[in-house]
Amino acid sequence: MARPHEIAFPAGKRARRYLAPLLPAAAIIGLVSLGAAPSFAMEGKQLPAPAIDEPASQGATDTAVLAGGCFWGVQGVFEHVKGVTSAVSGYAGxxxxxxxYADVSTGATGHAESVRITFDPGKISYGRILQIFFSVAHDPTQHNRQGPDEGTQYRSAIFPISAEQAKIAKAYIAQLNSARVLEAPVATTIEPSRLFFPAEPYHQDFLARNPTYGYIVVNDLPKIENLKRLFPNEYRADPVLAPAER
Known part of the structure; x- marks a missing residue:
């Protein structure tokens, strides 16, 4: 995998995501703490578990496809979740x-930066995956923006692969809105029957391979800490890395 400074990102990409590494990580954190109020990603929030969920299933695997801003952080979170056997960054929608990447970054293709999560439903349920997604992986009240990244390619979306997943996701969003546990209504869309395409190799395991990269330090490492703090029974210290697919 190329190091961050060796990657030729498209010129149209929002500069804030890639200029962050030009400052030392400690300096970036200092500027953030002096300037803005803590973001959802910095704090996280443990939301209630879904009232409707799939039953545990032994000896099988299941898949969830989720979009919540930059896929580096979402992938990084789920690589640290027990029961997840693979998390792959890619494009859906x-x-x-x-x-x-060059096309998706324009925001004109209909894709969202997404993560395909393969998991053991005997160890973790689809509903728990969604609970972690909403609680620590991204801010579900933001639709086309997460942190410094803005555009439809950064939208909050669930891509269910079955009618049962769509039912669980719809019910969970309704549950959270009814309980008013967030400061604003859930903006996450449910977009069924969508294909998933793995992203380029240099995007895979980006957080795990570049933990001192400025963007990761500011926007994504807090998510890992929130996972550890809010879901200690689901957290694992050693991430499961993505298989080579592309």
């Missing part, structure tokens, strides 16, 4: 021909 658009076609195969434009499922490439």
């Amino acid at each position: 658009g076609g195969m021909a434009q499922a490439h």
